Amino acid sequence: MTAVTSPPRLRASEGCLQTRGGVVRWRLGLRDPAEAASTVAREWVEQIVRAHGLFAWTGFAAVPPFMKPRFASGGADFSVSHSGAFVLVAVGVGARVGVDVEAAPFEAFRSTALRRRMLTPAEHDRLARVPADARLPHLARVWTAKEALVKASGEGLRRDFRRFAVPALLDAPVSPLEAAVAVLSRDAPPEVLRLTPLLAAPMPEAPFPTPLPAAPEAALTELS
């Protein structure tokens, strides 16, 4: 007799952004703890490409560690991130994309060394005005926006986080999860979409419906 077990009920939200000349599809959700986050992320990317017929699927290219992943062929772009049980992926056609997700307790952001390397002087001043018990989520919010942006551009940590600013959305409620999607489209300013507000609604069980309401966009401030 063979025992039959049901697969875990996974939950995720999925959405679509229309950009100037392109489209970005993203999925944010919880993975099966038995599966590696990187494996889940790549499966989700492939599912999005196939389910929406974005282009003919030919797999992923082999890239060295610390380099932005890319598809084996075609001009589409994708980005993946994971933190704890959460996974976030996005696929861009006609636009470059970058994503980042950070889940509480955000302990890494206690490091003064990290804060010094990730914030502009103005962001340091702003942090000082944030209530002490909200500083870690605030820093996670800033980090996810910046990290998503440099992943979209492909610059990664070669771009100095101390030299560009993102709005910290001081009035936004504290969240145990921060997630951002950055989109770079030709002839358009960079956009960073904060997905966290979507978490106020329950995540649907798989299969994932689309689209969900878009979250507010955030502009970027470049330092000279």
Added chain:
Amino acid sequence: MSNSPDTTAPTSVAALGDWLIERIRFYDQVDAAAVTLDAPLSDLGLDSIYVLTLCGDIEDTYGTEIDPTFFEGRDSLGQVAVALHERLAPS
């Protein structure tokens, strides 16, 4: 970590290796036993947050600013220790 460089910090390759292992274990992203000088950097849980944190920790401890690109092309903590030793050597 203090913001003042620790001028008494040992700077031999071996001591730098020990210090790097201690820092990566403190970050607590992978099992402590997996953090060795020979382990691939990509297996140590050094995502962007912890690469940037390590840059700041090096600056705090050894008084030299390190860019994240310093780690590109280094395959292991042992290679990082050698490169850091060369960076810290008096010119």
